[in-house]
Amino acid sequence: MVSVSNDKNSNIASSPPTGFQVIFREFIKDKLALVSLIGIILVTAYVFIMAYLFINVDEIMRVSLRDKYAAPGEKFLLGADQGGRDIFGQLVIGAKNSLEIAIGVTIITSIFGIIVGLICGYFGGWIDNIIMRIIDFFITIPSLMLIIVFVTIIPKYSQYDLVLIISLFAWPGIARLVRSKALSEGKRDYVNASKTLGTNDFIIIFREIMPNLSSILIVETTLNFAGNIGIETVLSYLGFGLPPSTPSLGTLVSYANNPLILQQYWWCWLPAALFILIMMLAINFVGQAFRRAADARQRLG
Amino acid sequence: GGNTEKPADTTEKPADSETTTETTETPEETDTASDALFDLAVTHDGDAISGGMLKVAMVKDEPFAGIFLAELYEDAYDADIMAYASNSLFEADGNFMLSDEGIATLEVDQDNNKVLVKIREGVKWSDGNPLTIEDVMLPYLIIGHKDYTGVRYDTQFKNIIGAEEYNAGTADTISGLKKLDETTLEISFKTLSPSIFYGGDGLWTYAAPAHQIGDIPVAELVENDAVRKNPVTLGAFKFDKIVPGESVQFVKNEHYWKGEPKLDGVIVQVVPSSSISVAIGSGEYDIVSSFNATKMPEIENYENITILGRPELYYSYLGFKVGKYDYENSKVVTDFEGSKMGDVKLRQALGYALDIEAVSEIYYNNLRERANSLIPPVFESFYNAELKGYTYDPDKAMSILDEAGYVDVDGDGLREDPNGEKLEIRLAAMSGDATQEDIISYYLQNWKDVGLNVTLTTGRLIEFNSFYDKVQADDPEIDIFMGAWGTGTNPSPSGLYGAADQYNFSRYTSDELEGYVVGIDSPQAFDAEWRAEQFKAFQEHIEEMATTIPMQFRYEIVPVNKRVKNYSIDYSEPTELHEIELVSENPVK
Amino acid sequence: MKTTDELLRIKNLHTGFRIKDTYFDAVDNVSLSLRKNEILAIVGESGCGKSTLATSIIGLLDRNKTRIQGEILYKNKNLAEMTEEELNDVRGLDISMIFQDPLSALNPLMRIGDQIEESLIYHTKLTKEQRKERVLELLNQVGINNPERVARQFPHQLSGGMRQRVIIAIAISCKPQIIIADEPTTALDVTIQAQILDLLIDLQNETGAGIILITHDLGVVAEIADRVAVMYAGEIIEVAPVEELFSNPKHPYTRSLFNSIPQMSQENTRLNVIEGIVPSLTNLPREGCRFSSRISWIPEEAHEDNPTLHEISPGHFVRCTCWKHFHFKSDIGGSHHVYAD
Amino acid sequence: MWKTVVRRVVIMIPQLFVLSLLVFILAQFMPGDPYSGAITPETDPARIEELREKAGLNDPWYEQYVRWVGNLVQGELGKSYTFQRSVGDLIGEKATNTLWLSLLSVILLYSIAIPLGILAGRYNNSKLDKSIVLYSFISYAIPTFVLGLLFLYLFGYTLRWFPTVGSVSVGLDPGTLAWYWDKIYHLILPASTFAVLGTTGVIQYLRSEIIDAKSLDYVRTARSKGIPMRKVYSKHIFRNSLLPIAAFLGFTITGLLGGSIIIETIFGYPGMGQLFINAILSRDYSVITALVMLYGFLALLGSLLSDIIMSIVDPRIRIE
Amino acid sequence: MMFMQIDNLKVHYPVRGGFFNRVIDHVHAVDGISMEFEKGKAYGLVGESGCGKSTTGKSIIGLEKITSGKIIYEGEDVTNKRRDRKSAYNRDIQMIFQDSHSAMNPRKRVQDILAEPIRNFLSLSPQEERKRINELLAIVGMPEDAKLKYPHEFSGGQKQRLGIARAIATNPKVIIADEPVSALDLSVQAQVLNFMKDIQNEYGLTYLFISHDLGVVKHMCEHISIMYKGRFVETGNTKEIFENPQHIYTKRLLSAIPEVSPIGRIERKRERVNVETHYQKEHNLSFDEKGRVFDLVPVTETHFVAASPTIKEVI
Ligand SMILES: Nc1ncnc2c1ncn2[C@@H]1O[C@H](COP(=O)(O)OP(=O)(O)OP(=O)(O)O)[C@@H](O)[C@H]1O
Ligand SMILES: Nc1ncnc2c1ncn2[C@@H]1O[C@H](COP(=O)(O)OP(=O)(O)OP(=O)(O)O)[C@@H](O)[C@H]1O
Numbered sequence A: 001m002v003s004v005s006n007d008k009n010s011n012i013a014s015s016p017p018t019g020f021q022v023i024f025r026e027f028i029k030d031k032l033a034l035v036s037l038i039g040i041i042l043v044t045a046y047v048f049i050m051a052y053l054f055i056n057v058d059e060i061m062r063v064s065l066r067d068k069y070a071a072p073g074e075k076f077l078l079g080a081d082q083g084g085r086d087i088f089g090q091l092v093i094g095a096k097n098s099l100e101i102a103i104g105v106t107i108i109t110s111i112f113g114i115i116v117g118l119i120c121g122y123f124g125g126w127i128d129n130i131i132m133r134i135i136d137f138f139i140t141i142p143s144l145m146l147i148i149v150f151v152t153i154i155p156k157y158s159q160y161d162l163v164l165i166i167s168l169f170a171w172p173g174i175a176r177l178v179r180s181k182a183l184s185e186g187k188r189d190y191v192n193a194s195k196t197l198g199t200n201d202f203i204i205i206f207r208e209i210m211p212n213l214s215s216i217l218i219v220e221t222t223l224n225f226a227g228n229i230g231i232e233t234v235l236s237y238l239g240f241g242l243p244p245s246t247p248s249l250g251t252l253v254s255y256a257n258n259p260l261i262l263q264q265y266w267w268c269w270l271p272a273a274l275f276i277l278i279m280m281l282a283i284n285f286v287g288q289a290f291r292r293a294a295d296a297r298q299r300l301g
Numbered sequence B: 001g002g003n004t005e006k007p008a009d010t011t012e013k014p015a016d017s018e019t020t021t022e023t024t025e026t027p028e029e030t031d032t033a034s035d036a037l038f039d040l041a042v043t044h045d046g047d048a049i050s051g052g053m054l055k056v057a058m059v060k061d062e063p064f065a066g067i068f069l070a071e072l073y074e075d076a077y078d079a080d081i082m083a084y085a086s087n088s089l090f091e092a093d094g095n096f097m098l099s100d101e102g103i104a105t106l107e108v109d110q111d112n113n114k115v116l117v118k119i120r121e122g123v124k125w126s127d128g129n130p131l132t133i134e135d136v137m138l139p140y141l142i143i144g145h146k147d148y149t150g151v152r153y154d155t156q157f158k159n160i161i162g163a164e165e166y167n168a169g170t171a172d173t174i175s176g177l178k179k180l181d182e183t184t185l186e187i188s189f190k191t192l193s194p195s196i197f198y199g200g201d202g203l204w205t206y207a208a209p210a211h212q213i214g215d216i217p218v219a220e221l222v223e224n225d226a227v228r229k230n231p232v233t234l235g236a237f238k239f240d241k242i243v244p245g246e247s248v249q250f251v252k253n254e255h256y257w258k259g260e261p262k263l264d265g266v267i268v269q270v271v272p273s274s275s276i277s278v279a280i281g282s283g284e285y286d287i288v289s290s291f292n293a294t295k296m297p298e299i300e301n302y303e304n305i306t307i308l309g310r311p312e313l314y315y316s317y318l319g320f321k322v323g324k325y326d327y328e329n330s331k332v333v334t335d336f337e338g339s340k341m342g343d344v345k346l347r348q349a350l351g352y353a354l355d356i357e358a359v360s361e362i363y364y365n366n367l368r369e370r371a372n373s374l375i376p377p378v379f380e381s382f383y384n385a386e387l388k389g390y391t392y393d394p395d396k397a398m399s400i401l402d403e404a405g406y407v408d409v410d411g412d413g414l415r416e417d418p419n420g421e422k423l424e425i426r427l428a429a430m431s432g433d434a435t436q437e438d439i440i441s442y443y444l445q446n447w448k449d450v451g452l453n454v455t456l457t458t459g460r461l462i463e464f465n466s467f468y469d470k471v472q473a474d475d476p477e478i479d480i481f482m483g484a485w486g487t488g489t490n491p492s493p494s495g496l497y498g499a500a501d502q503y504n505f506s507r508y509t510s511d512e513l514e515g516y517v518v519g520i521d522s523p524q525a526f527d528a529e530w531r532a533e534q535f536k537a538f539q540e541h542i543e544e545m546a547t548t549i550p551m552q553f554r555y556e557i558v559p560v561n562k563r564v565k566n567y568s569i570d571y572s573e574p575t576e577l578h579e580i581e582l583v584s585e586n587p588v589k
Numbered sequence C: 001m002k003t004t005d006e007l008l009r010i011k012n013l014h015t016g017f018r019i020k021d022t023y024f025d026a027v028d029n030v031s032l033s034l035r036k037n038e039i040l041a042i043v044g045e046s047g048c049g050k051s052t053l054a055t056s057i058i059g060l061l062d063r064n065k066t067r068i069q070g071e072i073l074y075k076n077k078n079l080a081e082m083t084e085e086e087l088n089d090v091r092g093l094d095i096s097m098i099f100q101d102p103l104s105a106l107n108p109l110m111r112i113g114d115q116i117e118e119s120l121i122y123h124t125k126l127t128k129e130q131r132k133e134r135v136l137e138l139l140n141q142v143g144i145n146n147p148e149r150v151a152r153q154f155p156h157q158l159s160g161g162m163r164q165r166v167i168i169a170i171a172i173s174c175k176p177q178i179i180i181a182d183e184p185t186t187a188l189d190v191t192i193q194a195q196i197l198d199l200l201i202d203l204q205n206e207t208g209a210g211i212i213l214i215t216h217d218l219g220v221v222a223e224i225a226d227r228v229a230v231m232y233a234g235e236i237i238e239v240a241p242v243e244e245l246f247s248n249p250k251h252p253y254t255r256s257l258f259n260s261i262p263q264m265s266q267e268n269t270r271l272n273v274i275e276g277i278v279p280s281l282t283n284l285p286r287e288g289c290r291f292s293s294r295i296s297w298i299p300e301e302a303h304e305d306n307p308t309l310h311e312i313s314p315g316h317f318v319r320c321t322c323w324k325h326f327h328f329k330s331d332i333g334g335s336h337h338v339y340a341d
Numbered sequence D: 001m002w003k004t005v006v007r008r009v010v011i012m013i014p015q016l017f018v019l020s021l022l023v024f025i026l027a028q029f030m031p032g033d034p035y036s037g038a039i040t041p042e043t044d045p046a047r048i049e050e051l052r053e054k055a056g057l058n059d060p061w062y063e064q065y066v067r068w069v070g071n072l073v074q075g076e077l078g079k080s081y082t083f084q085r086s087v088g089d090l091i092g093e094k095a096t097n098t099l100w101l102s103l104l105s106v107i108l109l110y111s112i113a114i115p116l117g118i119l120a121g122r123y124n125n126s127k128l129d130k131s132i133v134l135y136s137f138i139s140y141a142i143p144t145f146v147l148g149l150l151f152l153y154l155f156g157y158t159l160r161w162f163p164t165v166g167s168v169s170v171g172l173d174p175g176t177l178a179w180y181w182d183k184i185y186h187l188i189l190p191a192s193t194f195a196v197l198g199t200t201g202v203i204q205y206l207r208s209e210i211i212d213a214k215s216l217d218y219v220r221t222a223r224s225k226g227i228p229m230r231k232v233y234s235k236h237i238f239r240n241s242l243l244p245i246a247a248f249l250g251f252t253i254t255g256l257l258g259g260s261i262i263i264e265t266i267f268g269y270p271g272m273g274q275l276f277i278n279a280i281l282s283r284d285y286s287v288i289t290a291l292v293m294l295y296g297f298l299a300l301l302g303s304l305l306s307d308i309i310m311s312i313v314d315p316r317i318r319i320e
Numbered sequence E: 001m002m003f004m005q006i007d008n009l010k011v012h013y014p015v016r017g018g019f020f021n022r023v024i025d026h027v028h029a030v031d032g033i034s035m036e037f038e039k040g041k042a043y044g045l046v047g048e049s050g051c052g053k054s055t056t057g058k059s060i061i062g063l064e065k066i067t068s069g070k071i072i073y074e075g076e077d078v079t080n081k082r083r084d085r086k087s088a089y090n091r092d093i094q095m096i097f098q099d100s101h102s103a104m105n106p107r108k109r110v111q112d113i114l115a116e117p118i119r120n121f122l123s124l125s126p127q128e129e130r131k132r133i134n135e136l137l138a139i140v141g142m143p144e145d146a147k148l149k150y151p152h153e154f155s156g157g158q159k160q161r162l163g164i165a166r167a168i169a170t171n172p173k174v175i176i177a178d179e180p181v182s183a184l185d186l187s188v189q190a191q192v193l194n195f196m197k198d199i200q201n202e203y204g205l206t207y208l209f210i211s212h213d214l215g216v217v218k219h220m221c222e223h224i225s226i227m228y229k230g231r232f233v234e235t236g237n238t239k240e241i242f243e244n245p246q247h248i249y250t251k252r253l254l255s256a257i258p259e260v261s262p263i264g265r266i267e268r269k270r271e272r273v274n275v276e277t278h279y280q281k282e283h284n285l286s287f288d289e290k291g292r293v294f295d296l297v298p299v300t301e302t303h304f305v306a307a308s309p310t311i312k313e314v315i
């Protein structure tokens, strides 16, 4: 026992566990992650600025029949689709929509999942039992199917409804992960110490345990974020995503369903597909760097 | 598919926005109204090989239902497949009227409301059993049976004397059916109209193999193997193997009454719309049915195929709600004053504002054209070619609106109604493929260009089923709607424009209109000329009232591989399936 | 000592770990020898390099991250220069090892019998039946009562003491000449520890193997060791036969250690405290007497510049001559409130 | 063991019950019903109303629910309106296809992922490892449908190596070798898409397990026995790292079932996923509800299967 | 004067299993122990792993649910009040944990760690709080600049001292120390033990000192209880236990402790073997049919041993 715990001590002692420094060092070490991070920030900023300040959605979505499948060039930076609508504009707006949905879903599910997970993991007992049953239920049900069913029954649905629907099915996964981490974290003596030192449960949960899970939470949130971009595009691809005439990456990519477009009018789908691919990759690289930062054993820096 | 032997199907059906299904089962007729954009028949030369399998692709994104019995099927694709092994008794002439060429002949006794159906002797089912008059009677007993759950037990069917009693279970059989001898059946009707010559009024034009399915309880029929797996048929080919929902393999029917088919067999396969074009290019299929016109550019330049085309029995329209249906009393109540769309000028303006021409050209490659009337030109004798229709003319639209007092008073670029109130017109439109969304947004744009604020009911395109649900229920969210009808072979407006018709969706009726609608199907209409006049007057009247504005007629195109010989989709010179030949072992690539 | 008795000779061994592209020696110029029939204990505080020394001998360190210099002579061959394949012929057969944590040292998914049998497969020519028999024999030998059953069980089904016996059985399966035991009893309760220690003594008496026993528990050392090497900061600072060391410890570090054992002290007296902490690998003092900073009251001059092991009596070696000047700090009234970073 | 299994199955019942309620209520909210599209001018609307009445669509929802659950319990899944057949038969047919697809996907997935994961783990930090990791990242990042479409286009349309429609060619006699082969041939494209996409998780899991395992005590013990490295890897490291993967099998299969919706849509493969989308589009409730229930049930079975496998392969959690 | 008493304390953990995960059995982690604490004394709790030592400590301080039994503190029954976090009882009784590293939140600076009990139990102004923290650091011999560091920046011994500083922040009367030094090296262990003794003397603290190391317990405690399977087999003052062990289990435990002297080890080994065989033989006599430890019977006024009512006379 003795030497084991000492080894651990010395390991951790050699590098402080405080978040940002470690993360920073990790990024300095891993150039790819750094480039990814900067790229994500720049692209996101660009997309949002363009989408909110410079691009008029109505303008973009205006059908202009004479420009059907216009090739990339002067008039349209990335060409036009079958409705003669600017692909670039749609890409930007679509990216904005996908990102907003992903962000929305990530925030909602993270907050909800983290709170529920922490409470279950910390308190245990019947609260945990009941909520875990619910979570088990959610995890085993065929969520993609139910999302689709939901989308078809909501009468006047919007982007926000979509966020809520996806969130409804996405939080249990996070809650379960957080719970298991909180469960093991809650067994650590500093939690016991806080209890004996008179700190109340909610402070322990949110001020003691949560910060210690923060690195895992960051990693999970990042990877979930990537996943949520994915789910939106899949739904849009299947035709159950964003409402029509709302530009979406999934819709753009689904143009590739048509072999003619796939081959000849590649500009309709390829930019969106590449955007998704690169975005997911970049987020993933960043997530991996976070993960290494969170796990002392894997650190590079 | 370009089959030849389907009997007349008189029913009109709502057509959804894209598929060509509703009309694929139409019989052939000379296409006279349009200057042949396409060939109607292939002219591939070369020596035919003996036998060979004809590969037919059926463009469809879902599996087919696989109910291979004319009395029971509901999915038009099933009918498409069955065409190769059809149980049809009659053939039709170029005017869609039943002819004497088929297995059976029809004698109509107008005075006594009776018809005689006589079958040829020596016709055999695909299993070698002879066709009997019981086989002709069986379908009536199936459709009329109390356990029958299909839609074919309808008003028309009840026109057969004794059908209702039989259906209620109070009679063991339909009293109006009388077997006169081994080859003749007499059927008595309550009334008869010209529809009888098109296979309407309750006449059933198919036979069913009584020796195979006669003893199967009607309730169990639809799931029976005799319907699903090994139907016995009368057509040129017979069912051989079926992969449910995906494909069917036919082999030639040696007992075919017109002679042994030249092909060994036919394979019909469901092909998703996304892969069809490439498959055509690589010669995967010999004949492609239900090919969507929007995909035309994808195959235009292929050298290995001939593209056949013919007008479809179809029109799409813009409907205006000008009243309600009174479900208590089963009648249409027109109320121009109380309807947002009550002003005929407003309706006309909405029509003139639509740039349907551009849509037809760009999206449909001119495989659709601006419709000017509610009768497709194929029905040459009924079609009113003189009508101008509402061709694209935004200036006219604007001046009409100005005239009618729809002007922009608050300066937002959108017109207010004559009272100066904001005018928002709610459009219900059906969902379809990606193109459909573009087109609808383009139309909305068209209207905006003339200053009309038209928005979508529910904010999105509405799925086919619920679209008709809402339209039929007079959903207050709907001011105007875009629908389509497949006319079938009998373009009679009854059922769609009559004073009691639930499917009179615009809820317009008037004495004048009702006069035409009733007239067209009255006994007086056995006088063809008089009937034609009524048709033309009907079309004129609707154009004038603009409660339904025709939008598009469409073409059906059938890509055919260059190895296929003797194939035609001409309504008047139909392909004889048993005559089709192939000129090479392998498809032309 | 006769050289024929000598099983293993370590000469100037340096084992360094690579940390950020530099190698830091965790074992720094260690020379030692092990004789037949001898239990050599290596003691020292956590992090002083005991385990590193042991794993260097058997060659289990990750070659990409470590650097081993010097000689580890066994049967006139230098283990430090052997390839993995050559080492595999030695491991298990001639030299085997016992690890500290008996639970994690056994494959949780493998039956006990199979785990013991494994080394027999590669080092002996026994048939399957013979091996099975030998497994039972071994289990018997380490004092397991129902070997048939235990052989079929999985590690988690055994208690800590049993598992450690199994590990010992694995270690002795091929009758090795040398057994290296790295803290074999630290994870066990005292009663079980006693049993395991007794078992080791018995085994050694039976087989005549040389045992290197690594521990930080001086009590354990006193109970079973024949000779003791005390390590500090990667170096051996004192080597002596066990009675000699316990009765006459010389190096200030050794002496401090003895005086910090509660058992040794009189009741209600203060325990001895060594100022400062064990330096970590990256900032080990590499020059002079490594312990000097922790006995600051001993004048600089008292330490040797390059301290070497001096044989002060037969078999008793001490590094540095500062021991001559050592007296307890508490003896001169220092405070125990010491803060050092 | 059996007791535990039975217990788990018993626990599934309330879950399925809640799911059934949820699904049923949702289905009630769906606009339209199967008869709403069945209109022709000659069809008496009263006839349609009569058919609705006959089908019980006008009853209060709870009555319909009770009836539905009652039938469900008896294994009677209802009748598909669009296909006019018993849903059980219909799904049975499609389920076979989907199961074939899943099965082949799983086989392909593991036969790609396991060697790659093992190589990456064993030679970690090597060039090989890095390229495997990169591959796994990319296969994670690439959206399913993009990969599917590319495969379809490349191997299906352009190279024409594989068929692009259907599940089997017509004309072959079911049960013959040629028929089986043809089925597999039709499956290769969708299954490989599936497999490629699924590899990420397995590769990364295996890789990190193996890297971790290398420094575990029991591996050190094994090495100290002097057995060859090759054996240490195969008997200790790989075996121990692979066992959990075997246990994932259940989850993987349910995951694949979920993914089948997308894959089958892309490849037009007539399985349950495609059936589901079509049923949604045609408001074929009995099919929708039955499918959701079935997927839910399979998911539960999958997790049960995983638990059972886990308890079989891992003696530590062996259940009695 | 007994200012705290534990009366027939039991902590049973449910064991779940069978159908529906019902409770099918209980682990009797602590199964009826009684203790009395005098002010300013140190009580040792010794026993092999899993015998219930930690559970005892945790249940006293309120971290575990007590199944039955009573805790009387300063004449008041506090059994159910322990769970009220801010009660006076909780302020007066504190704990030092075995693993000093995991007992401190790695995300918090030393000053926040030390401030936690102060903020919870004492209402001090920020200045007073800062003063108190400085004071505490001085008590445990750490410089003030330690305040701004994180726990991982300290060595094991230092961390343990910080743990002690935190425990004494609210001037508690009782400290439960669960293996406070078993993770430490000898020399560091000495530091901490010395230090614990010092503050005990200075503040009159009462210790419940849990350890498996008899040497340490002997050094620290006046009174020792030997625990086995949730019950006491023997309790008495240190001298009595070491010089006159009564229970066979105590004897076995004592004989297993290695002497720090090689002299006489052969005899000790022989002795161990004797005790062991004796233990195996006597095992049935020393425990009841179910292997449960008998109730305690007095040997002297302070020395109690578990013995079967029938063989009481034999002892
Ligand atoms: N793989 C490694 N990489 C880098 N440093 C290491 C590694 N293994 C050990 N060390 C360092 O080498 C030094 C000696 O470690 P070693 O494990 O040999 O000590 P030890 O005496 O066995 O200690 P303990 O009593 O805690 O087991 C320590 O400072 C340790 O931190
Ligand atoms: N939460 C729990 N649920 C069930 N059993 C438990 C729980 N905590 C402890 N136990 C059991 O209670 C008994 C006493 O445990 P405890 O931790 O008090 O022992 P200990 O004497 O402190 O042991 P150690 O010296 O290993 O710390 C053990 O058998 C343990 O397995």
Ligand SMILES: [Mg+2]
Pocket (backbone or CB within 6 Å): A003, C050, C051, C052, C182
């Ligand atoms: Mg060590």
Ligand SMILES: [Mg+2]
Pocket (backbone or CB within 6 Å): E053, E054, E055
């Ligand atoms: Mg404990």
